[in-house]
Amino acid sequence: MKMSLSVLLFAAVLPALVFGGSSRIMPTMMPGSRCGLDQPQACRGGSHCINSVCTCQTGSTVVDGECVVLVVAPPLAPCVDEATVCGGQSVCTDSICKCPPGMTLRGHECYRNNEVSGVVPPSSVACTDASHCTGGSTCVNGKCTCQQGMVLSDGWCQFKYAYPGETCARAEICVGGSVCSRDMRICNCPERTIQIDNSCLEGLGSIH
Known part of the structure; x- marks a missing residue:
């Protein structure tokens, strides 16, 4: 059986494609994997080879093998995915950034209870301009009220x-x-x- 010229040429070129030159097949590494200086382009998922490790850029994290930019959420904001970090000293509880036990929300920051005084819970009618309404509420017309776009749930104003x-x-x-x-x-x-x-x-x- 005679082989065509194209088949012979392919058989001659194939070893060079697989084993030699810049066309050789390169493995790809996930973020966190080891990498070499001779193959920095092998890092995938948006990572780069830094100190022989496929590393995500500062301010990002790995989610399902991809580098995703971190989002800082204020207290009372949702924290429904791995790329969300709770700010203002709050922690993610039941998919909501909440102040931990022993701390009270004032504005957009959680403070220790001994650092605030005269606190009044939401929906109370006893607040004054000088009172520190809790749960993320503000004093409006003598009543601790949740801001627009928020609802009261379990004593907290939530988005x-x-x-x-x-x-x-x-x-x-x-x-x-x-x-x-x-x-x-x-x-x-x-x-x-x-x-x-x-x-x-x-x-x-x-x-x-």
Whole structure:
């Protein structure tokens, strides 16, 4: 049986494609894996080879093998994904950034109880301008009241939040990486992202 010229040429070139030159197949490493200086491009998920380790940039963390920018959420904001970090000395409890036991929320910061005085719980009628309303509320017309866009739940003023695809027409906070559309008033995933469950995942919007 005679072999065609194209087959012979392919057989001659194949070893060079696989084993030699810049065309050799390179392994890819997830963030946190070891990497070499001779193959820094092998790091995937947005990581870079730093000190022989595939490392995410400062201010980001690894979520499902990808480097995702950390989002600092204020007290009473939702913390529904791994990329969200609670700020103001709050901690993530039941998917909400709350002040830990022994601390009280004042403004956007959690303070130790012995650092605040004259505290009044939300919905109380006893507050004055000098009182420190708790639970994230403020003193309005002599009553500790939750700010607009927040509701009272278990003694705390909590943001009303909406997942991708849900309405944001009543000042709801869009979560999961979504943003509120000015026209439709719906929480939509940004460009180059795609909705999976209750989150917008980056880098998948261009995949067809």
